[in-house]
Amino acid sequence: MTGASIDLNADLGEGFGRWRLTDDEQLLSVVTSANVACGFHAGDAVTMRRVCALAAERGVRIGAQVSYRDLAGFGRRAMDVPPDELAAEVAYQIGALEVFARAAGSRVSYVKPHGALYNRVVHDEGQAGAVVEGVVLAGGGLPVLGLPGSRLHACARDAGLPVVPEAFADRAYTAEGTLVPRGREGAVVHDPEAVVERSLSLALRGTVTARSGEAVSVRARSLCLHGDTPGSVELARRVRARLEAEGVRVEAFA
Template sequence: MDLNADLGEGFGSWRLGDDDALLDVVSSANVACGFHAGDPSTMHRVCRKAVEKGVAIGAQVGYRDLAGFGRRRIDYDLDELRDDILYQIGALEAFCRTAGDRVRYVKPHGALYNTAAVDEGQASAVVAAVLAYDPSLPVLCQPGSVLATRAEAGGLTVVGEGFADRGYQRDGRLIPRTSPGALVDAPGEVVDRAVRMAVAAEVVADDGSVIPCRVRSVCVHGDTPGAVELARRVREGLEFALLEVGAFSSRQAP
């Protein structure tokens, strides 16, 4: 089972989360590519550290929205969205190559992630960008989402992702961050949810119903309070359940 986290989400003098500590725990790093967060020096630093620690690097692509941290929906021209995503993957690839590796997968961030999960147009723009850049790159996204369906139809590898620290609605969508129950931060509950997703392929929704959640990767957000300790405990929980924690993507030389 893969364990991923969002990294490199600082900008300039502002640091968000403890990237170095998380890289000691996770098997895959979703690195911000400069549009919703991140900057060239941060991308360079995180890629170098990730390669040193044997962590797979994914391009976390988002809206061009630094002020809103990529969490505000933008109704893009779809060709422009495709090109913005291509730009971000290419930028991160430069720093991966400098560090001795390459981008291993693509994961949308924030509002783009949530919108592409239900919107055919934006999902298609994400798929078009990945196909144009490198059709061998997997797409990390919610199982059963519109993005997952469009990516599979386009011949891309889809890796289902579950969120240990986020609340789910009955329809399988994430609870909006502006609503009660959006974040799950009790360590025991976070661990239990992660293990249940990994072992039983299910999660408990906000109304108490049990919904399918077949995943190959579990995410702990880097900006969740106590993220490093939560990630450690999730990894310990997965390993206690006799699951090997490792990246879903290969890490051969570029």
């Protein structure tokens, strides 16, 4: 055994009405934490209820994936939202998901921003502070999942909230340890074997190869497996199987 452990999270509940993007049922057999869309970039009441019930049944931790209000753009468009409004909307999303989590016999255990908001709070103090204010407003002192070294994590620590550093095996990194924006060529790693090897490197060594070719330190407690890419379920299974074969414990973060 290596003594290493990692949480596997995935974005789930990313559907609306009759449209479904993620294979929630299959991914919930692989991951240990579920980032559930709360209705602002995807998700609706029926979807949230269904995913929470499935997650609770399988012992998967439920997290609120909060976003800018952007259904049309899937939460990936840059927006300028006043901090007080953003804080209220973050709290609103957490509260909505909490209803369904508790109805399923579970609870919301953490918060993770989505898409454009996730990238914005890496550097933007004002937006990061607003997200943290929203988490505090929702109550419970929930852990905040995000990029290591982000303003989001700095603000969360200042507010007394636990932070959980996260890494992405299928996203390209800059030499500074930030994600290459999705609009740029090569931002997403599509080769399954490369994703598996990067997962192993992140879990065992806390490093990932940047686009520049150099090894970058990314010390993460949770690894995101995107559920909105073709073949995502099989890839997630391959990642988990390889991690466990190398002696890495796959378990929810403490």
